[in-house]
Amino acid sequence: MNVGAIDGGRIEAMIAQLKAAATRPTGAAMAPAGIGEAPAAKVNFSDALKSSLEQVSNSQMKSEEMGKSFAAGDDKVSLSDVMISMQKASINFQATVQVRNKLVSAYHEIMNMQV
Template sequence: MTDAISSILSQIRAHELRTQGSLGPASAAGDARPSNAIGTAQPAAPSFQQTLSNAIDGVSKAQNDAGALQQAFEVGDPRADLARVMVAMQHSQVAFKAAVEVRNRLVQAYQEVMNMPI
């Protein structure tokens, strides 16, 4: 389980690095990307708040989809087979556990910052 959480966290970090684009510190360290000579504005990288909000929305969507699929199976919908229901439920459970772990690490980081001597 720890490996799965570490994998998800590394995916989040990789996504953040990709979204930073040429606006991040990589360009200051000699990134070989061509500059924007035409003068068109580059899209801004999403903020941490937006990234976290999108992740929470994704978890909520996964849970809602799993619930709807479970309800369709209970009603007897032939398109909702047991395997799909179980996979959707496990997917939503893993997503929720990952979100809780991220929240726990954020709270821990906040507490460490608040306990720092000035």
């Protein structure tokens, strides 16, 4: 029984989230209302991946800081907040590992294709 596994639907949702984050405008001039849609921003996979990894890293650092604060006796940090933060960091990391596994699997499939 694989307790830490994430189903394929969650992985697909994370990939869709990565694509959506990559296509979000970053402050570029938007077309005025009524003129039409602004052209879609060019998707840069490496930037989207880097951004996602930074978010995972930030959630882990935040979780660690909260845990240290709670252990030091800080009254502003409750145990439930620390546990929720740790679970979020864990889920983010597990999802990242699953996406990595899917990418490696896809890479191996492409490499094994006969041309």
